[in-house]
Amino acid sequence: MKQSLQFPKTNKEMEPSSTPLNKAPLHSIRSLHTVVFNRIFAVIYTLALLCLLYHHALKLLNSTTLPSFFVSISMFISDILLGFMWITAQGFRICPVTRQEFPENLEKIVDRKDFPALDIFICTADPYKEPPINVVNTALSVMAYDYPTEKLSIYVSDDGGSELTLCAFMEAAKFGTHWLGFCRENKVMDRCPDAYFRRQYTMNSQTEKIKIMYEYMKKRVENVVESGRIDEYITSEEERQAFSKWTKGFSRQDHPAVIQVLLESGKDKDVTGHSMPNLIYVSRQKSSTSPHHFKAGALNTLLRVSATMTNGPIILTQDCDMFSNDPKTPYNLLCYLMDPSIRPKLAYVQFPQCFHGLNKNDIYSSEMKRWFHINPKGMDGLFGPDNMGSGCFFVRRALFGGPSESSFVQPEMARLSPDYAVNGSIKSEYILDLANHVAGCDYENRTNWGTKMGFRYGSLVEDYYTGYHLHSQGWKSIFCHPKRPAFLGDIPNSLFDVVNQGIRWSIGLLEVAFSKYSPLTFGMRALGPRMSLCYAHYAFSPTWSIPITIYAFLPQLTLLNKMYIFPQVSDPWFFLYVFLFLGAYGQDCLEFILAQGTFARWWNEQRIWIIRGLSNYFFGSLEFIIKNMGFATHGFNVTSKVVDDEQSKRYDQGIFEFGVHSPIFFPLATAAIINLVALLGGTMQILKGGNLDDVFVQLFVAGFAMLNCLPIYEAMILRPDKGRMPTKTTIISIFLAWSLYLVASLIL
Numbered sequence: 078m079k080q081s082l083q084f085p086k087t088n089k090e091m092e093p094s095s096t097p098l099n100k101a102p103l104h105s106i107r108s109l110h111t112v113v114f115n116r117i118f119a120v121i122y123t124l125a126l127l128c129l130l131y132h133h134a135l136k137l138l139n140s141t142t143l144p145s146f147f148v149s150i151s152m153f154i155s156d157i158l159l160g161f162m163w164i165t166a167q168g169f170r171i172c173p174v175t176r177q178e179f180p181e182n183l184e185k186i187v188d189r190k191d192f193p194a195l196d197i198f199i200c201t202a203d204p205y206k207e208p209p210i211n212v213v214n215t216a217l218s219v220m221a222y223d224y225p226t227e228k229l230s231i232y233v234s235d236d237g238g239s240e241l242t243l244c245a246f247m248e249a250a251k252f253g254t255h256w257l258g259f260c261r262e263n264k265v266m267d268r269c270p271d272a273y274f275r276r277q278y279t280m281n282s283q284t285e286k287i288k289i290m291y292e293y294m295k296k297r298v299e300n301v302v303e304s305g306r307i308d309e310y311i312t313s314e315e316e317r318q319a320f321s322k323w324t325k326g327f328s329r330q331d332h333p334a335v336i337q338v339l340l341e342s343g344k345d346k347d348v349t350g351h352s353m354p355n356l357i358y359v360s361r362q363k364s365s366t367s368p369h370h371f372k373a374g375a376l377n378t379l380l381r382v383s384a385t386m387t388n389g390p391i392i393l394t395q396d397c398d399m400f401s402n403d404p405k406t407p408y409n410l411l412c413y414l415m416d417p418s419i420r421p422k423l424a425y426v427q428f429p430q431c432f433h434g435l436n437k438n439d440i441y442s443s444e445m446k447r448w449f450h451i452n453p454k455g456m457d458g459l460f461g462p463d464n465m466g467s468g469c470f471f472v473r474r475a476l477f478g479g480p481s482e483s484s485f486v487q488p489e490m491a492r493l494s495p496d497y498a499v500n501g502s503i504k505s506e507y508i509l510d511l512a513n514h515v516a517g518c519d520y521e522n523r524t525n526w527g528t529k530m531g532f533r534y535g536s537l538v539e540d541y542y543t544g545y546h547l548h549s550q551g552w553k554s555i556f557c558h559p560k561r562p563a564f565l566g567d568i569p570n571s572l573f574d575v576v577n578q579g580i581r582w583s584i585g586l587l588e589v590a591f592s593k594y595s596p597l598t599f600g601m602r603a604l605g606p607r608m609s610l611c612y613a614h615y616a617f618s619p620t621w622s623i624p625i626t627i628y629a630f631l632p633q634l635t636l637l638n639k640m641y642i643f644p645q646v647s648d649p650w651f652f653l654y655v656f657l658f659l660g661a662y663g664q665d666c667l668e669f670i671l672a673q674g675t676f677a678r679w680w681n682e683q684r685i686w687i688i689r690g691l692s693n694y695f696f697g698s699l700e701f702i703i704k705n706m707g708f709a710t711h712g713f714n715v716t717s718k719v720v721d722d723e724q725s726k727r728y729d730q731g732i733f734e735f736g737v738h739s740p741i742f743f744p745l746a747t748a749a750i751i752n753l754v755a756l757l758g759g760t761m762q763i764l765k766g767g768n769l770d771d772v773f774v775q776l777f778v779a780g781f782a783m784l785n786c787l788p789i790y791e792a793m794i795l796r797p798d799k800g801r802m803p804t805k806t807t808i809i810s811i812f813l814a815w816s817l818y819l820v821a822s823l824i825l
């Protein structure tokens with residue numbers, strides 16, 4: 078049977094004469110006040126950039142020696158790239174908007190029993206980097222959504238193919254029957270058990286009981302992972318059956334599909350007698366000879382498996398460390414979905430990624446305020462925010478071709494179509510066989526999955542890439558940012574993890590930047606200039622490594638060799654540099670603070686930008702080039718979510734964590750040394766009677782860098798703890814700095 082109606086009709090559609098949506102609006106939108114200022118400033122700044130270009134051209138023409146030509150051209154390239162990135166950033170500033178939802182009006186417009194079915198996808202990939210107890214917490218937090226349970230299905234994708242994770246979920250299913258009832262009866266807001274017990278809660282016999290149960294479950298799950306053995310935890314024949322696929326030849330890279338229905342809605346009840354939602358464990362088939370496309374591949378498998386079982390028209394994609402912080406979140410989503418003026422072209426509603434456990438001044442700028450909070454508002458005034466992977470509700474239909482009837486892409490099996498109405502028990506043999514079939518590792522051969530259908534393959538930032546394609550096809554999206562964060566996630570708390578995550582993102586973004594789908598070519602045509610500027614800003618952000626690296630070394634090395642490369646203070650061109658620097662930094666700071674940021678956090682953000690330039694962007698670009706030369710690289714390196722107590726203590730105190738010896742710290746440490754030496758050298762030149770007028774800008778650049786490097790000096794020399802910069806890294810960096818200085822002295 079085909080389903081003719083995906084979403085219930087709202088009263089408004091049925092009776093166009095009365096307009097309840099006007100009396101009880103579901104959402105509102107308004108322009109941000111900064112728009113006018115942004116536009117005027119953009120014009121002035123662009124003119125200043127043109128003047129700078131002219132100035133550079135003059136300098137190039139007037140350079141008489143090879144070294145001075147080399148220096149001029151390097152600075153020219155740097156400023157062109159900085160200017161280019163600045164221009165692309167204007168896409169976000171041209172018409173930023175902010176939205177508000179009125180979920181309290183929702184039930185006036187649509188009955189709860191008519192809510193659309195919701196399929197929730199949670200991805201995990203490694204039980205040692207992503208502790209199953211955290212994944213379980215994430216799952217429980219969404220299982221406990223305030224939503225009709227018979228419409229709620231949770232699919233857990235385990236790319237680690239680990240029996241430990243399955244075992245953890247069996248424990249979770251049992252505990253869930255207590256937890257869900259407890260949350261409903263007590264109207265609990267924190268439905269992630271771990272978050273609930275970490276916060277203040279009223280102690281009574283009921284909370285005490287549930288806490289004991291939680292602790293018991295947690296202990297069992299942690300023990301399973303620690304011992305690596307599941308035998309003691311198996312209590313029934315059914316459970317034993319579930320693990321029968323883990324045979325001798327079973328490995329992470331090579332194993333059959335494992336699909337296990339842990340809870341079936343309508344059949345399994347919680348302790349208060351209410352139905353439980355569906356809970357399904359899925360580990361897709363893997364073979365070392367078939368590409369699996371990382372998270373995008375996992376999501377596409379879930380798309381198909383869920384299609385065979387529940388085929389909910391709405392899909393929430395969730396990282397395993399991003400738990401729900403508000404049980405009413407689906408209500409906010411429905412405020413847009415139920416609006417007939419928005420629904421036909423709506424592909425997804427994105428909630429911002431928010432994080433818990435940030436230290437006071439957010440030293441690694443893990444909040445990513447610009448990426449996750451400020452920029453999406455800018456895109457929301459155009460076609461809508463980019464997709465951020467987690468916390469995103471998709472309309473299933475949007476993953477099957479463009480919004481028009483004619484651009485619909487029919488999957489190879491009608492059974493997987495977004496409008497197919499499923500029926501029958503999800504535990505039936507027929508459905509399970511089908512589900513196993515579509516979870517096969519060769520299933521996608523010669524199909525449109527990953528190209529025209531589902532989540533897109535070809536970039537390590539599958540979220541960004543998929544959102545970009547959906548917009549290009551004519552779909553819209555919405556940025557929904559309620560006051561209480563809808564989801565809260567973990568942050569990496571060592572610089573090493575931060576940098577590695579950033580390297581992966583850089584590679585993924587460059588894969589898009591230099592593909593046939595580049596935002597500057599394909600994007601311009603498909604999306605128009607403003608939206609494609611936004612996408613280009615992200616795609617090309619790794620190119621920041623070039624100007625940042627040049628600015629981190631060249632002014633300093635030239636200063637040490639008494640070569641002055643910027644205008645003198647008395648030269649009128651000097652003021653152009655002052656304006657360009659203060660203008661960009663000032664606007665950046667203003668935006669950050671207007672978005673409820675603090676000055677200290679902004680300062681750390683700009684520092685991390687420089688650090689990224691010398692690490693993530695730098696090595697990401699390098700790895701991208703290596704990859705394109707045909708060498709194998711890392712792929713999707715999952716970020717570790719394991720917390721080391723000592724390390725997290727240092728993090729809480731706001732101390733930078735280096736800890737491991739790694740080449741990824743070389744450029745950073747070398748730059749720190751060179752800048753300090755240049756600052757000292759430059760000061761000496763003045764003391765010896767040099768002209769401050771000549772030296773000033775270079776000295777300023779070195780001083781500014783030095784300020785930014787304070788935590789690095791501290792980590793190199795002052796700190797005794799384990800998180801300090803390893804001596805080996807420091808020594809090699811000193812050697813590198815020395816060599817650079819020698820080479821520069823020879824050339825310049």
Ligand SMILES: O=c1ccn([C@@H]2O[C@H](COP(=O)(O)OP(=O)(O)O[C@H]3O[C@H](CO)[C@@H](O)[C@H](O)[C@H]3O)[C@@H](O)[C@H]2O)c(=O)[nH]1
Nearest residue numbers: 200201202236371372375396397466467537538713715716
């Ligand atoms: O082969 C893989 C690799 C990863 N994952 C899952 O993908 C998610 C994100 O991985 P993580 O290591 O946490 O990456 P982050 O950099 O923190 O994630 C951000 O960036 C990713 C793209 O690089 C997006 O997929 C994420 O949604 C976004 O939050 C996790 O749940 C993983 O379990 C898989 O399912 N299969």
Ligand SMILES: [Mn+2]
Nearest residue numbers: 396398567716
């Ligand atoms: Mn993550």
